[in-house]
Amino acid sequence: GSAADEPEVRGTSGGERDVTLTVAAATSLAGALEEIGEGFRATRPGVEVTFTFDSSSAVARQIREGAPVDVFASADEISMTNLVDDGLIAGDPAIFARNELVIVTRPGNPTDIDSLADLSDAGVIALCGQDAPCGRYAAVALDGAGVVLDESKVTRGQNVRATLAAVVHGDAVAGIVYVTDALGAEDAVAAVAIPPDLNVVATYSIALAEDAGDARTAEAFVAYVRGDEAQAVLAAHGFLPPT
């Protein structure tokens, strides 16, 4: 049903009957979280979980604008921290997954890219926006490897998938994305691992919104995400465990 005829019970009236939980999350979590949501629903009849996906910063903006969000799952520490600072998060955020960066190239790696250093003169490289999490992490990794990319040889996707798409569909010779994205692209790209000493680990945190409607159910969801079932799903999507 549409919003108008969807019964929404908010407030803390206890029972879990006909409770709707709104989870706002980073787009890169969409596949995994939808699956996790199915599992959660199965354990809690009468609970409806709905998701809204956008970039972490966009979701954070909506929360800041008063969007009725119960749980926030962020791919970006900064977005989460800012919300905590603004007093919009209840309790402490918990890390529930991690991710690593990987270099992606065209299938078969035609330009023979083996390391971060090879990126400096390969052609146009796709990265995320400087201030998007994957863009920041990539900058750290490149810095660590002492690689300086000419900005005029860098295209910056509006999100990780757009960055990946620049390699898959577009004319970027390589890109730096999360392992999970490379995995999802299957054989549309070739992945070139970044050595652990240079790699950056992204952490995904989850937290209750300060004015979550049904805090108990929301807490239950957060717990579920950190539980074994959900962790298995995340692992299947290529995420690393939180620790």
Place this chain on the structure above:
Amino acid sequence: MSLEASFALGLGALALDVDLRCPAGAVTAVLGPNGAGKTTLLRAIAGSVAVDAGHIALDGRTLDAPPGTFVPPEQRRLGIVHQDHLLLPHLSALDNVAFGPRSRGAGAAEARALAAAMLERMGLTALSGAKPRALSGGQAQRIALARALVTEPDALLLDEPLASLDPGTRVEVRRDLRRLLAAVAGPTLLVTHDPVDVLALADHVAVLEGGRITQSGAIASVTAQPRTRYVAELLGTNLIRGDAAGTTITTDAGAQLIAAAHHDGAVFATIAPAAIALHRREPEGSPRNRWRTSVAHIDVLGDRVRVQLGDPLPMVAEVTAPAIAALELREGDAVWVSIKATEVATYPA
């Protein structure tokens, strides 16, 4: 139930300033050159534009009198027929006619019945179902008339209703119009360029030039004593303005003309083109006006020829084709003119 329009109104380059009284049951023709403001006058009466000053009243009911009063168009109870029929293109002829009654509160069935009766009365029943684009010019104009009349308007405003028709159709529609106008109780205002319309349909005439009424009155008085060049040309006569002293009239250009009647002061004189005789040599005999001039133009109209004469008294003479042939007149030739004093009709300016 007469119409009184005494107002001023500026619209673009036009400054309309009129004072007009149209008696009930009579047709007042409004004549005037292009751009004189005839259509604007009707639009002001209809309430499509508001006047700037003055007032418009119909049957004592004030329709527009700034700043206080402005009766909206839909409450003025007028009938309008325009040169371009303006039938609503998406409605059938019957529904066009029914539009008025329906808008004035009649039910759909009642309005259609009234419309059907009106079409019946005008012998247009066969056209009921036709859409306007399927009608000929004459048929469309008749339906437009039916539409204006079916609401029994307090006054009727006709803006060149015959202008877009070809001559054959025009005669027929003019005849219908004449019959219908005879039955209209209120005042009718008829804008036209065509003197035939005036003669056939109107009782009074008002001449509008450059936003002002330059002459008005009963048709006979206006045709007998035109006061502007426009009217004189329309009537095909010559108009001269001058100062009379006894029977002698002196024009501004200094030319002199002898009339039969005595007058003093500013006068108009008219001379029928056919009353002007042309000669190759100085004529002899009785005519008291005679002078030498040149031929400016010669217009041949079948068996009649109109000769435009030059200074000092530019006027048009009308002679027969054989006469012009006998004179061997060509444009630019010198010619002698003679006019009897009795042919110079004078009246005060």
Place this chain on the structure above:
Amino acid sequence: MSLEASFALGLGALALDVDLRCPAGAVTAVLGPNGAGKTTLLRAIAGSVAVDAGHIALDGRTLDAPPGTFVPPEQRRLGIVHQDHLLLPHLSALDNVAFGPRSRGAGAAEARALAAAMLERMGLTALSGAKPRALSGGQAQRIALARALVTEPDALLLDEPLASLDPGTRVEVRRDLRRLLAAVAGPTLLVTHDPVDVLALADHVAVLEGGRITQSGAIASVTAQPRTRYVAELLGTNLIRGDAAGTTITTDAGAQLIAAAHHDGAVFATIAPAAIALHRREPEGSPRNRWRTSVAHIDVLGDRVRVQLGDPLPMVAEVTAPAIAALELREGDAVWVSIKATEVATYPA
């Protein structure tokens, strides 16, 4: 250098099928009711539409002859003047006139010089710099004429050039037109609704009705022997079609008419409205045609009155206003008609 247009052309509801020859140096008037196809005829000659069959030739040069030949409009060397002047709104009067020479390859300065000379010749120099919207109707139409003539076209096509002018202006522009047309070497085609234009300007006339030419020839012959109701109405005369046996003409409706001249077979007869006498009682004396009928309509035109008579021979009689008053005639009244046999002009149909 004559124009030959013998073609068929379908456009929307119109099926145009004409065979027209316009001699050089002469003006051929095309008359016809609304929608007859007059404008379409000119557009076909101008190349704005292509004909479906037949051919158009100017001075022996084929302009259009499907399927092989189609000379594009810009190579036809024609001059066109339209009722709505169609001066290019963004160009001054001078530049409008210079447009033709410029398009035909003259340099900008040369084209403007030619245009200036043309305006000078027509006494329009004062208007050179004016934009079309600042011109009056008559001025604009004169500029349009200058624009058409400055290119010295092989043929001139005029589509109701005087129709949108008010009567005073119309007389003046008609006079200019007459003077200018006299100097045109090629054929001129003049579309008009106004018989006065025909009389004043044309040498030949072609009547177009429903896409076909129903009558054509010298003006005198057409006016003397109209062959369709349209032409007769335009001339203000009565046209009757019937079968003649000696001096007796029997109409399709069975009515009989006695003429002075002998004829056999299908004939037309015309009777001037003024030649028809009306009486309250059966008239005595010489007129050999007399019958009883009723008054269908009475149209008063100033001091003349046109009386539309009913069956068996519907026709229009014209009498003076005093005469009608004396007869005390009203619509619907019974009336006796008498016509002298010598007033019934007959010619073969």
Place this chain on the structure above:
Amino acid sequence: MSRSGRRPPIPVVVVAALTVLFFSLPLVGILQRADWSTVWSDLTTDQAVDAIRLSMICSVSAAALSVVFGTPLAWVLARTAVPGRPLIRGLVLLPMVLPPVIGGVALLAAFSLRSPIGSWLHDAFGIQLTFSTAGAVVAATFVAMPFYVLTVEGALRGVDQRYEEVAASLGADRLTVFRRVTLPLIAPSVAAGAVLAWARALGEFGATITFAGNVEGRTRTLPLAVYLELESDEQAAIALSLVLLVVSLVVLVSLRDRWLVRR
């Protein structure tokens, strides 16, 4: 039709053909990318059906709201001497040229629960636009209505007002004149404007996701679903795009010639 007499000039036709090619090639390209064997199954998943249904609801509502609110506005712009008309028109046309995401941010600023109006709407009527279909409709209307207003204002200016004057003289008040004369006269443009607005609303993405969020079954319209699927299942994304493409094309093709011209 009569024989046309002459062909259109070659250079013009060549340039026009090149331009058409420029617009066709991308279309062909995307059709080639589609995996036709899975298109049907991709389109009949619950999520896809939900998205298609939502897209229809939102785009039709946006078109309807454009007609309801845009018509009076177009009338005022076309017919009254409202002061500051150019400014008003510029303001209303702005969403047509603004990046939709910025439009979304602006809508948040105006109607989020934190804004005075948003909180008033919520407290007084329990209406909440973020994460609700109503919000998606608002976002779509915001970007789509300018198309309608532009089309209908132009049509209103093109109407021969003498028809309206005659109708008024026959006793029709202004509402009647508008309903029975003006509206029928501009009907083609109203239809064209509504179709343009509808099509624009159908393709709306940025303002919707920013303002109304991306909630399955509530605000996840086809373009948002395409965005999400691009994250995971590209073939599904292309299949969804095809729906958008085909539907828009069908509607635009049905825009008859005469709808583009004011009579």
Place this chain on the structure above:
Amino acid sequence: MSRSGRRPPIPVVVVAALTVLFFSLPLVGILQRADWSTVWSDLTTDQAVDAIRLSMICSVSAAALSVVFGTPLAWVLARTAVPGRPLIRGLVLLPMVLPPVIGGVALLAAFSLRSPIGSWLHDAFGIQLTFSTAGAVVAATFVAMPFYVLTVEGALRGVDQRYEEVAASLGADRLTVFRRVTLPLIAPSVAAGAVLAWARALGEFGATITFAGNVEGRTRTLPLAVYLELESDEQAAIALSLVLLVVSLVVLVSLRDRWLVRR
């Protein structure tokens, strides 16, 4: 002007005013959000200046290309009996309603280095559209030209063709007729169409970033810069949006009334 005689009907004015309010509030909201103390410094960073410069180049080029290629196309659509005209028009209008990101994907399918045309362009002329300003111009043209074509086709249909017939009779060939008669007659609409196309190109985001990428100094136009800034510095993003907003508004406001009506 004469005294208008009567006021516009209240309900219509109220609805129109509400609608204007609906469009103004987001604008006001975004203006309120702006931190005016930093606007100037945000706008004068190297990146901002670069983005503004690029946006001007791309949008003006897109408008120019729209005029050059869109005019012949509009002429063919309006004046010739080209077969499949509705289909052609639908195809050309499609980018107006397609989510721009999908437009970008479609452009990639057609013109990326891996497409036949893209590789041919590269091998034969050394032209690469992706990651180049040329590509940004192509993307902007793709989404903007439909506005131009729609406006100018309508205007061409509205031209009184008798002017053109008269000009031809005076010896003007078709190019001359078009140049000296048709074009001056539709000049207001050409201007209006170009302005609309320009404004749309100025706000273009999705197709550009997808097709031409987001390369500083080459394809990072204002909207792309805004999007990137939204990730971190909302104030900078709003400052950049203000540029877009103000420029678009100024241009749209300058769209004179008569440009909206065919004469």
